Amino acid sequence: METPETFLDFIQQQSGKLLEQTLTHTGLTFISVLLAVAIGVPAGILITRRKRLSVWVLGFAGVMQTIPSIALLGFMIPLLGIGPKPAIVALFLYALLPIIRNTFTGINGVDPSVTEAATGMGLSRRQLLYKVQLPLALPVIMAGIRTATVINVGVATLAAYIAAGGLGEFIFGGIALNNTHMMLAGAIPAALLAILFDWLLSLLQNINVRKARKMLYLLPVILLGLSSFYLLPNTYHSKMLAGFTPEFMGRKDGYLGLKSVYGLRIPTLVISDMIMYKAAYEKKLDVISGSSTDGRVKAFDLMVLEDDKHIFPPYYAAPIVRNETLQQYPELEPALNRLSGTINDSIMTELNYHVDYLKENPEKVAKDFLVAQKLWKPAGSRSKGSIRIGSKIFGDGYILANMYKMLIEGYTDLSAVTKTGLGGTKIVFDALTNNQIDMYPEYTGTGLLVILQAPQQVTDSIISDPQKVYDYVSTGFKKQYDIKWLKPIGFNNTYALMMRRADAEKLHISSISAFTHYVNQQ
Amino acid sequence: MIKLEHVSKNFGPEKKVVNDISFEVAPGETLVLLGTSGCGKTTTLRMINRLLEPGSGHIYVNGKEVRQLPPETLRRSIGYVLQNTGLFPHYTVSENIGVVPTLLKWDKARIHERTFTLMDKLRLPAADYADLYPHQLSGGQQQRVGLARALAADAPALLMDEPFGALDPLTRISVRKEFKALDEINNKTIILVTHDIEEAFELGTRICLMNEGRIQQIGAPADLLFRPANDFVRSFLNPQRLQLELKALAIKDLWTWLPAHTSTSNTVPLTAESTCWEALETLTSSPATVVYQQEQKVIDGNGLMAAIAACKK
CATH class of the missing domain: 3.40.50.300 (P-loop containing nucleotide triphosphate hydrolases)
Structure with a gap:
């Protein structure tokens, strides 16, 4: 691992990036607060004069506040795409409620005899507002701005999910990579920013407005200045823009490998995989780090670039079965092996597309496929015994488990039950070793890195050769767990770099090397 | 106006x-x-x-x-x-x-x-x-x-x-x-x-x-x-x-009903424009001498109260 020894080492090593993220974070926070002040304070003033509107305006702002932040960011994508725009709008909506409500409360809280005296002495409505109501409501309004700012420093971390940058990149990268230093490098500055801004605004809260009127005029200037930090990192020159998940950004078999092995130099945005595919389709991003058999590859007409230098570890799927079971029912292995070689990457993508995107029943998708392959047979007597098939919660697993059930029942006299949705690798594998299930489909890469946890030098030496990895896990599983890897099914569900098919064809790019050549040329 | x-x-x-x-x-x-x-x-x-x-x-x-x-x-x-x-x-x-x-x-x-x-x-x-x-x-x-x-x-x-x-x-x-x-x-x-x-x-x-x-x-x-x-x-x-x-009545308003006393020991001066309220405050300590339309009267508390009662009739 490349994780530096101490937290301070990490900070030192990543200081450039940390500064950039902090500035972006500050910019995101203040540009949205500034907008919220510009809209929220007049809105608050308006509803003190039109009381009937206040229910609607406060209601709207209140509803915005209750939408979970990640969902609000999600809603923004179809409207505004990815990047800073939707993030700023979402943050703006979050900041609105405290500012509108405090303006409303602050102005309504001014002693009515003071406003009556002011009106009675002949102040116009405008003079009443600027000379009396706003100065007296200022501490309350400033408290609202403080609240909004602190909320936004927190929510802005989520902006990293939609490629708007900020300290969330470190936080979510750290979580994905289980890298505490990286996580803290994002979380601690975010907390410090919140405290710092709150303190600075508290200084403004209780100043005497009339004595320090010039200071008050400075406020928008300061806010604008802080907002403009956001513009600094936005200096991309390349025609191509990459969007990678936080996890991919930090992995050696991810972005780091792309840089060191392929020599790729490309501006990157950090983005959640939930929205990455769609963003690529909508031309917000040009290249993304996807999963090669994800249904959305087909749904959004993306093309997987060939990993011609083999930096992504092979994740070939194959059924793994308890040897005990295989010995008890010798007819099981040939039945399961019938699936081998029938599903390549694009077929698996297609199948996932039917389940994930078209929302078809996995059982139906499995049967349709087997029928088309002329592998489907009606169930036999089911009299001999029962095989328990497990799967993880991901799409691949559901479909494969159903196929295996049909194959077992069609080609043997055994019956089969599926136990799908067993969570992640750890849960389903423990179920297998503890004889809760007899088999489940697993990936070679997972067997190597997660279950066997092969030493670094072994991994490095075999990672580029799928056959060697398969041999290593077969041997290892047999020796350690008495579990057998049957023949691989054929597809490789690994990391992949992908771009829009139309672009790839137009530019004649089919491999990562060709892509790198094209990008670095610019 | x-x-x-x-x-x-x-x-x-x-x-x-x-x-x-x-x-x-x-x-x-x-x-x-x-x-x-x-x-x-x-x-x-x-x-x-x-x-x-x-x-x-x-x-x-x-x-x-x-x-x-x-x-x-x-x-x-x-x-x-x-x-x-x-x-x-x-x-x-x-x-x-x-x-x-x-x-x-x-x-x-x-x-x-x-x-x-x-x-x-x-x-x-x-x-x-x-x-x-x-x-x-x-x-x-x-x-x-x-x-x-x-x-x-x-x-x-x-x-x-x-x-x-x-x-x-x-x-x-x-x-x-x-x-x-x-x-x-x-x-x-x-x-x-x-x-x-x-x-x-x-x-x-x-x-x-x-x-x-x-x-x-x-x-x-x-x-x-x-x-x-x-x-x-x-x-x-x-x-x-x-x-x-x-408070509404002044000494001058009661002038006709006030007795014409003339004993002049230890009196204090009082104007005819004074209200009865003000006059009573003064009269608690000593009788007072009032001059109205060139006529001088010495009044005390009892005389004043009697004059008020007479006036209201």
């Missing part, structure tokens, strides 16, 4: 808060609008500076119908004093007093001079009080600042809405006395709202007693006291009748 002609005001379709009010107040005169809570006196006052719009009828201030002027212009020409002062908490005392002159765009030196003059007249020496904020003042001092603010632009008319109502009784009496003695108010048209009968009798040139939105009687204090227009007026004044009568 302030003039109301058949002014009415409804809150809602049914409730007539002010019902056909007409009166005229001349410069130098103080008209007191007197009545219980909800009688429409404050509503009447607030229509004059258009904090409320009259429902029907006409209101003239300094000869102009109030609706012909923009409300801000109208209000800047009328001083306004409120019960709770309504001082701006974020303005200093001198800034508070200078609000209307600033609105009228007086130059700074003039505002400064005017502010300081008024502060001295109201026993708030500028050197000590100019830069204080309202919350640093006592209730009586705040009310004096409120008075000074209303007088600052030297507006010809002054509206006062229970100006001394929030003060404790002792402070109220002293602030009231100071107000009465101010030369600033000499030529102003003043309308003062109160529910305090004693205050009305002390400050009012004329009193307008209201009930349920209607004028019950309008006239000099003595008229209400001795020639009540109806039972409402009589019963309204009854609880304080004796005290009011003592």
